[in-house]
Amino acid sequence: xxxxxxxxxxxxxxxxxxxxxxxxxxxxxxxxxxxxxxxxxxxxxxxxxxxxxxxxxxxxxxxxxxxxxxxxxxxxxxxxxxxxxxxxxxxxxxxxxxxxxxxxxxxxxxxxxxxxxxxxxxxxxxxxxxxxxxxxxxxxxxxxxxxxxxxxxxxxxxxxxxxxxxxxxxxxxxxxxxxxxxxxxxxxxxxxxxxxxxxxxxxxxxxxxxxxxxxxxxxxxxxxxxxxxxxxxxxxxxxxxxxxxxxxxxxxxxxxxxxxxxxxxxxxxxxxxxxxxxxxxxxxxxxxxxxxxxxxxxxxxxxxxxxxxxxxxxxxxxxxxxxxxxxxxxxxxxxxxxxxxxxxxxxxxxxxxxxxxxxxxxxxxxxxxxxxxxxxxxxxxxxxxxxxxxxxxxxxxxxxxxxxxxxxxxxxxxxxxxxxxxxxxxxxxxxxxxxxxxxxxxxxxxxxxxxxxxxxxxxxxxxxxxxxxxxxxxxxxxxxxxxxxxxxxxxxxxxxxxxxxxxxxxxxxxxxxxxxxxxxxxxxxxxxxxxxxxxxx
Numbered sequence: 427x428x429x430x431x432x433x434x435x436x437x438x439x440x441x442x443x444x445x446x447x448x449x450x451x452x453x454x455x456x457x458x459x460x461x462x463x464x465x466x467x468x469x470x471x472x473x474x475x476x477x478x479x480x481x482x483x484x485x486x487x488x489x490x491x492x493x494x495x496x497x498x499x500x501x502x503x504x505x506x507x508x509x510x511x512x513x514x515x516x517x518x519x520x521x522x523x524x525x526x527x528x529x530x531x532x533x534x535x536x537x538x539x540x541x542x543x544x545x546x547x548x549x550x551x552x553x554x555x556x557x558x559x560x561x562x563x564x565x566x567x568x569x570x571x572x573x574x575x576x577x578x579x580x581x582x583x584x585x586x587x588x589x590x591x592x593x594x595x596x597x598x599x600x601x602x603x604x605x606x607x608x609x610x611x612x613x614x615x616x617x618x619x620x621x622x623x624x625x626x627x628x629x630x631x632x633x634x635x636x637x638x639x640x641x642x643x644x645x646x647x648x649x650x651x652x653x654x655x656x657x658x659x660x661x662x663x664x665x666x667x668x669x670x671x672x673x674x675x676x677x678x679x680x681x682x683x684x685x686x687x688x689x690x691x692x693x694x695x696x697x698x699x700x701x702x703x704x705x706x707x708x709x710x711x712x713x714x715x716x717x718x719x720x721x722x723x724x725x726x727x728x729x730x731x732x733x734x735x736x737x738x739x740x741x742x743x744x745x746x747x748x749x750x751x752x753x754x755x756x757x758x759x760x761x762x763x764x765x766x767x768x769x770x771x772x773x774x775x776x777x778x779x780x781x782x783x784x785x786x787x788x789x790x791x792x793x794x795x796x797x798x799x800x801x802x803x804x805x806x807x808x809x810x811x812x813x814x815x816x817x818x819x820x821x822x823x824x825x826x827x828x829x830x831x832x833x834x835x836x837x838x839x840x841x842x843x844x845x846x847x848x849x850x851x852x853x854x855x856x857x858x859x860x861x862x863x864x865x866x867x868x869x870x871x872x873x874x875x876x877x878x879x880x881x882x883x884x885x886x887x888x889x890x891x892x893x894x895x896x897x898x899x900x901x902x903x904x905x906x907x908x909x910x911x912x913x914x915x916x917x918x919x920x921x922x923x924x925x926x927x928x929x930x931x932x933x934x935x936x937x938x939x940x941x942x943x944x945x946x947x948x949x950x951x952x953x954x955x956x957x958x959x960x961x962x963x
Contacts, residue, residue, distance in 0.1 A: 427451045427496055429506035434550060434590035436542075438515035441485035443593050445510065447496060452476050457500040462492035462510060464503075471496060486512045514540040516589045518597035525602035525633050530576035531678030532635070534601060536562070536587055537569050545589035554594050555601065556583040573676070580605035580630070606630040606673060611684035613722050613764030618688045620662040622767055624671065626684060631656050634675055640686060641669035648673070663688030689763055690716040694771035697759060699815060699855035701807075703780035706750040708858050712761060714771070717741050722765040727757035727775060733765060751777045779805040781854045783862035790867035790898050795841035796943035797900070799866060801827070801852055802834050810854035819859050820866065821848040838941070845870035845895070871895040871938060873947045880952035883928040889936065891921045891949060899940055905951060906934035913938070928953030 429449040437443030447460065454473040460481035461468045471481040479496060486492070489512045495503035518538040526532030536553060545551040546564040553562045553572035562572040570587065577583065585601045586594040608628040616622030624638070632653035637645040640660055648658040656673065663669060665688070672683040694714040702708030712725065723736040725746035736746040744761060751757070754777045760768035783803040791797030801818060810816045811829045818827045818837035827837040835852065842848065850866045851859040873893040881887025889903070896918050902910040903923035913923040921938065928934060930953070937948040 427498060427504045429494060429496055429504055429508045432494060432508055432510065434592050435509075435548060436511040436513050436544070436550075437483050437590050437593055439486045439489055439512045440515055441483045443483040443590065445481050445483060445494070447471070447479040447481065447494070448477060449479075449496065449504070449506065450477060452479055452496070453498055455498050457498065459497045459500045459503075461495050461497065461503050462486070464493075464495075466492065468497070468500060483510065483512075489513050513542060513589065515593075516540045516542075516587055516595050518585060518587055518595050518599045521585050521599055521601050523633055523635075524600075525604050526574050527630075527634050527636075527675040527678065527680055528577040528580055528603040528605050529675065529678045529680050530574045531676040532574040533571050533676060534574050534585065535565070535569060535571050536585060536599075538587065538595070538597070539568055540589070541567050541570050541587070542589050543567075548591075550589055550591040552588050552591060554584075554586045554588070562587065574601065574603070576678075577603040579603070604630040604632075604634055606634060606636075606675070606680050606682060608671075608673065608682045608684050611671060611686060613766055614685070615687040615689055615718070615720060615722075615764050616660050617691055617763075617767055618663040618666060619691065620660045622660040622686075622764060624658055624660055624686065626656045626658075626671065626673065627654060628656075628682065629654055637674045639670075639672045639674050639679070645674050660686065660688075666690045687718075689718055692716045692761055692763060692769045694759060694761055694769055694773045697773060697775065699857050700774075700813065701776040701778050701809070701815075702748050702855050702858055704751045704754055704777045705780055706748045708748040708855065710746050710748060710759075710775070712736070712744040712746060712759065713742060714744075714761065714769070715742060717744055717761070718763055720763050722763065724762045724765045724768075726760050726762065726768055727751070729758075729760075729768075731757065733762070736761060748775065748777075754778050778807065778854065780858075781805045781807075781852055781860050783850060783852055783860050783864045786850050786864055786866050788898055788900075789865075790869050791839045792895075792899050792940040792943065792945055793842040793845050793868040793870050794940065794943045794945050795839045796941040797839040798836050798941060799839050799850065800830070800834060800836045801850060801864075803852065803860070803862070804833055805854070806832050806835050806852070807854050808832075813856075815854055815856040817853050817856060819849075819851045819853070827852065839866065839868070841943075842868035844868070869895045869897075869899055871899060871901075871940070871945050871947055873936075873938065873949050876936060876949035876951060879950070880954055881925050882956055883931060883953045884956060885925045885927040887925040887951075889923055889925055889951060891923075891936065891938065892919060893921075893947065894919055896921050902939045904935075904937045904939050904944070910939050925951065925953075931955045 458471040459468040497503040558575040610627040638658035673680040719738040724733040762768040823840040875892040
């Protein structure tokens with residue numbers, strides 16, 4: 427019988443290593459034995475086949491090399507000069523890190539004792555996570571490193587090592603498989619230029635070394651913030667659209683991830699209005715390109731200012747309200763889809779002092795409208811007139827205004843369905859009106875009688891129109907299709923005017939006109955031919 431080699435070639439002095447013995451001329455027998463050196467005790471061998479036996483190493487008092495021989499009769503042994511080396515038993519005291527992603531791949535440093543370089547050379551040095559074995563790399567005689575194995579679920583596993591590929595330690599040191607779960611991502615979008623600070627929210631992040639991968643790009647560094655948040659900066663996106671966001675731990679892509687939308691560069695081309703009060707609240711229409719609906723749409727007025735929520739209208743239009751500012755001046759407007767990275771469009775909004783109304787003159791006019799009303803106030807701007815923003819509002823009806831000075835403007839009163847008081851307000855940006863509450867009265871001018879009701883075609887008749895609402899209303903008279911003639915107002919109930927020449931004999935309308943507007947109420951006047959007395963008796 428002859429032993430050619432065996433495996434493993436070494437084991438602990440405590441014995442018990444199951445040896446595979448390879449040789450020739452083996453035969454099954456109850457007296458099959460293995461012996462480690464001539465003076466040592468024999469141990470029973472198990473027959474496998476004519477070329478292989480198995481036996482367990484006995485306990486030894488110390489380390490060193492022992493020649494292995496075999497016998498079929500427990501008396502006469504082979505002389506093959508194949509040696510087994512006894513070594514001190516390995517032990518595990520701790521691992522670092524103590525936890526990692528359940529997808530595996532985490533380099534785990536195992537601290538212990540009696541870890542041998544020869545074991546690494548022979549390919550024996552291994553770690554075992556519960557029942558899964560992986561190769562290990564020796565760092566020193568008391569430390570090695572091996573990659574954690576994949577686990578189907580989160581939980582604790584024991585970590586043991588072997589220096590002979592067969593006998594594992596039984597130290598019971600634990601390592602935790604953590605299930606990393608991503609539940610949300612914010613912001614969920616950013617520009618193709620990259621640079622978005624993305625926060626992945628979930629669980630199991632603590633003490634797990636992580637990086638992020640956006641689509642097919644290279645991984646980027648991630649910073650772990652507690653057990654529930656990871657942050658990483660988006661790289662440049664090749665195209666606009668949705669991209670996967672995956673967490674990677676030591677080269678292993680984790681199961682749980684999220685999605686991120688790369689959008690084209692947003693750009694503001696113009697906005698309206700271009701100015702508004704420092705008190706804020708101006709509803710801006712922002713026009714540009716590449717807008718997209720998102721809860722994080724924002725407008726910002728200068729880099730240092732607070733952001734305000736923007737409302738999506740369509741891909742080319744947003745709306746947002748200006749925030750309060752401490753003083754007037756130009757502020758550059760930018761927009762963002764993720765409330766983090768803003769456009770750079772160089773379109774400016776100008777903050778100005780808020781306009782105010784203190785009084786109007788006249789304070790009343792015909793309800794048919796058209797009365798030029800001078801509005802006195804403050805902070806009325808010439809630039810507003812140039813931009814077409816300067817307007818008056820009578821209750822809810824808006825008309826254009828003409829600037830007289832920085833504290834006065836004029837606008838024509840609007841038509842009203844009935845007599846009564848209306849508020850007069852102004853705007854310097856076409857959108858934000860004053861709330862001064864100054865009143866203007868719409869007067870219903872009513873003609874109830876005319877006297878005399880007739881006169882010669884030659885004209886010259888002093889006609890009195892009797893009625894109501896005439897006071898403080900500028901009036902003139904029109905007879906038929908003739909040009910208007912001056913009227914004199916006598917209190918609130920009488921107006922007088924002189925009839926012009928009548929073209930023909932007959933009835934003609936008599937209308938009251940106020941600032942070019944023909945009033946609803948009027949009367950009739952009869953033009954008669956020239957009366958002539960030929961004789962009398």
